[in-house]
Amino acid sequence: MMQTLADIGEDELIRQFVRGLKQDASVIAGPGDDCAVVQGSREALVLKTDTVVEGVHFTEATPARLIGRKAMARVISDFAAMAATPRHALITFIAPPHIPVKRALEVYAGLRSMAESFGINIVGGETSRGNQLILTVSMTGTAPNHQWISRNQARVGDDLYVTGRLGGSIQGKHLKFTPRMAEAHWLAKNLKVHAMMDISDGLAQDLPRLANACGLGFEVDLAALPRTPGCTPQQAWGDGEDYELLLAISPKTSAQKLETWKKTFPKLKLTRIGHLVEKQDAPLAPSGGWQHFRS
Amino acid sequence: MMQTLADIGEDELIRQFVRGLKQDASVIAGPGDDCAVVQGSREALVLKTDTVVEGVHFTEATPARLIGRKAMARVISDFAAMAATPRHALITFIAPPHIPVKRALEVYAGLRSMAESFGINIVGGETSRGNQLILTVSMTGTAPNHQWISRNQARVGDDLYVTGRLGGSIQGKHLKFTPRMAEAHWLAKNLKVHAMMDISDGLAQDLPRLANACGLGFEVDLAALPRTPGCTPQQAWGDGEDYELLLAISPKTSAQKLETWKKTFPKLKLTRIGHLVEKQDAPLAPSGGWQHFRS
Structure with missing residues (x-):
């Protein structure tokens, strides 16, 4: 008979979760006390929390490791979007009691493996029962003071760029994307990046958010959007969960610097998709993208 | 007609959540970017995350403000248990789309009000839809280096004490308790406290955890447990969610220091309930208390 969470209980589940957890010298007290230190x-x-919910961000049929992987990768993607460095994570694990222990451990293995790839310490967390599987990852990290990149410092005339290709992430990318951490740090260091964010709810939602945060409007050439093979421009515009970077870069950025990108990241496109304009000069944008509660 | 989350959508909900949020000078970038800074x-x-789940920690009938209050107070209680100071919080808000906007805002008001009482900045968070209302509070804070109190440094012969009265918290205390922050800091400063934790799953669960963490056993006099009026010793032992402090104090602590407690906190009992012994000398303890997934 397959063991379930109800069979082993909370304390034993946590013991199995944290067994052999890798931690670096920055961890003074890991899991097992009231708080981590x-x-x-x-x-x-730098602080961020993010959640994946069964039925919203994955299904009952999603391979368990990929659920954990995605939960961790989403938060790492937000750190990348600020050119910050994630360091310490807390995991909230909510699940129905009938879930097999094996599936819970595989979810956690996905979390651990993605955390290890990026040098992140899992230092604690919380478990509870609930009606559906829900993972929340809360992360702290660092950024050299005032060297992080917000989404609200772009200016009129800035060029808009995106990394990679957009659209159709539901085919698998939403579970298997690699956060653009190295790319984000390279961009922040080498180009005049005024604003940056990751595209999680689709360009149709996220680009207006970036423009609004700057008090600006935008012009985008839908035909110029770099598309996942098989996707329409409308899908590249509206589909969610690309986890690519959206940047506003000074138009004074030299073409030579942009050429260096191609040599540094030969497999990842960096595409100019439009530019920022005064709010009143912005054309009406096509709608699309993902909103919680509405969809 | 009552407005629901489905009517206003995610961005508008967040706008209403964070409107007029009080933050001190330590907040460089609050809600609205990929991460908070x-x-x-x-x-x-010091890091902690904690969750309350509808149907587990509260019901659909629970007044909304008390749900938010409890979610925040539980985490503050964990900081108290280490004699640490909470500073910055991230809120994860998961709810079904049909929830009235008014109820969501009242939940958030409960969170905000409890945070303000303890000087905590809410700096960001996350919203998603789900099958039931779930709040996760992730908190960072500080402790002067090596001045925090863990649960694993107690020694054989240490006296065990608890604050307040135990049992029957389901009558209301689990929603309305005030975290023992001032008391915890006073105790850490004035008594020889070797280990401390908050009692959240009931003394029957939490005392063995403390003793195990120290590699020790315990002897408790059930009749000596300070009881909520109307509660049996078994309830004081087994009921969960007291959110009182459990301490192991050096037996060398002077009676005079313990007398000072009474003058400083005249309304809150500090009761000796037993002491720590070598593991092999511990009597069999009665069972009870709360375990997720099992109950």
Whole structure:
């Protein structure tokens, strides 16, 4: 008989979750106390929490490792979007009692493996029962003071770029994307990036958010959007969960610097899709994208 | 007609959540970007996440403000249990789309009000739809290096104490408790506290956890447990969600220091309930308490 969470209970589940967890020297007290304790740093402290919910971000049929992978990768993608560095994670694991222990451990293995790839310490968390599987990852990290990139400092005339290809992520990319961490840090260091964010709800939702945060409008050439093979421009515009970077770059950025991108990341496109304009000069944008509660 | 989350959508809900949010000078970038950014500190960084789930920690009939209050107070209680200071919180709000906007805002008001009482900045969060209302609060805070109190440093012969009265919290205390923050900091400063934790799953679960963490056993006099009026010793032992402090104190702590407690916190009992012994000398303890997935 397949063991379920109801068979082993909360304490034993946590013991199995944290067995052999890798942690670096910054961890003073990991899982097992009321709180975790890690070493502080005078650098700016960067904080993010993000959630994946069964039936919304994955289904009962989704391979367990990919659920954990996605939960962790989404948060890492947000750190990338600020050119910050994630360091310490807390995991909230909510599941129905009838879930097989094996599936729970595979979910956690996906979390652990993605965390290890990016040098992130899992230092604690929380478990509870609920009607559906829900993972929340809360992360702290650092950014050299004032060297992180927000989404609200873009200016009129800035060029808009995206990494990679957009659209059709439901075919698999939403579970298997690699956060653009190295790319984001390279961009922040080498180009005049005024604003950056990751595209999680679709360009149709996220680009207006970036423009609004800057008090600006935008012009985008839908035909110029880099598309996942088989996708229409409308899908590249409206589909969610691309987890690519959207950037506003000074138009003074030299063509030579943009050429260097191609040599550094030969497999990942960096495509100009439009530019920022005064709000009143913005054309009406086509609708699309993902909103929670509405969809 | 009552407005629901489905009517206003995610962006408008977040706008209403964060309107007029109070933040101190440590917040560099609050809600609205990929991550929040706050000032770092060389002090030890303390991290905790905790969740309340509809049907587990509250019901559909629970007044909305008390749900938010409880979600925030539970995490604050964990910081108290380490004599640490909570500073910055991220809120994950999961709810079915049919929930009235008014109820969602009242839940959030409960979170905000409890956070403000303890000088905590809400700096960001996440919303998603789900089958039931779930709140996760992730908190960062500080502790002067090596001045925080873990649950695993108690020694044989240490006296065990609890604050307040135990049992029957389902009558209302589980929604209305005030985290023992001032008391915890006073105890850490004035008594020789070797280990401390908050009692969230009932003494029957939590005391063995503390003793195990120290590699020790315990002897408790059930009749000595301070009881909520109307509760049996078995309820004081087994009921969950007291959110009182459980402490292991050096037996060398002077009676005079313990007398000072009474003058400082005249309304809150501090009761000796037993002591720690070698593991092999521990009597069999009665069972009880709360375990997720099993109950």
